[in-house]
Amino acid sequence: MKQPLITGVGITDFGRFPELTEEAMAQAAILDALADAGTQLSEVQAFYCGNALGAMLPGQRTLRELHVNGGAVYNVDNACSSGATALNLALQALKVGQYDTVVVFGMDHLSSLGGGPLPLSQKDWNNRRGMIMPALYAMRARRYMHDHGLTLETLADISVKNRKHGVLNPIATFAKLASREEILASRPVAEPLTLLQCCPAVVDGAAALVLSTKPSKGVATPVRVLASVVQSGLFETSPVDMTEAEITARAARLAYEQAGIGPQDLSLLEVHDAFTISELLYYEALGLCSRGDAAILLQSGATTLGGRVPVNPSGGLIAKGHPPGATGVAQVVEVCEQLQGRAGARQVHAARIGLTQVTGGGIWGVDHAACSINILSL
């Protein structure tokens, strides 16, 4: 079995760019990643494209004007897990020697969709009856507040924290600081979640990785992938505990086993904080704390930059934005830059091992339909 390395990373600004296209943004991320890896486009044998909301053949639409050599392009749609799932597939091909150098990229251009919550299929039973993603997480938050005494203030503090991180990230052009009071006073979206507790609805972006089993020619130390796991949601019609992020806990168990580490070994995490409550649920599912103790962990400062195990030093989805196809790849870019000591003002001290976690959902009966977790180290 060969050992793939991430030899280069690239990412565009995340923000509102209605004048651009997702293809143009993805091209920029790919070219940045290739330059970072010291790799020529002609050396790339296959491309793995994560995209959730674009039209058909997103990878080929991106690559045609780069005049690639006609090798395989794999288009992957796993909702918000698309980019991370693309990475998982690329790693499999590299390990068995099918390819020696590939590019993984992800992108979405939400400016093209006109705003509002992510569009969900109106053929779906729940969605026809008014379900939107913020509502699903709002119901989780409501139940968590009932079961564990979580306060509105603690929910808002996740947004405060990630915004503080986000303004240190030069690509997070949408990031703005906000106080607890401003967050709670912003307009309600799905009670108890207010607007500033949701990732911004219209953010465009792209990210890319170069992976290779050859010696790196990159400008930075290559990054090893200690674990890469993709899991799917279970069909649930019985009264399950919605405050337990079951698929994330299951994927995390597999990832920790694959990497031979535990949550206590992590230096930082990038998690899927599409809503404030999400990050708290993932603290528990990823084993950073016990069930019901997420608020205590947050308030201890451990997950803030400078703390024991910073979570979302990039600003996360709340501050940086969430173009779904790009998010999973962008998280990996952030962790690579942190491990390589290239994260500037948001650098996590002595970062050694980082974890990325992303989920994808939006269909009835399967709370989270997909979850991808990657564990990275130098």
Place this chain on the structure above:
Amino acid sequence: MKIIKRTESPFRDTPGGMVLVATRMASQPPQFPPIEFVHDDQKVEEVELGPTGSLYSFTIVHPGKEKQPYGLAMVDFAPGVRAFGRLLFGNQPPAIASRLRVVPFTLPDGTPDYAFQE
């Protein structure tokens, strides 16, 4: 293999009140919404939910300035089934664990449907 679309209503009136109609396939737990398609001669058993259930969680969605807020709820029923639907309420939404009834409701497109109300 034949694919058969079920046309039975997912709710009905009973002497005790309106109920939802879940389905159960052989060796599978009951589900709501009921299964829509069956294959060949698969047996489908109907399971009535209600007329009351326990409120597991809820939210009030605020879709924007031009549109009215609306409630959504997850409601647990005795056979071990959780159902999702609109939540109807007056000034204040009910508390978690309240007993809710299944009541008639019309979807925005005019389709007769169900909702939950204390």
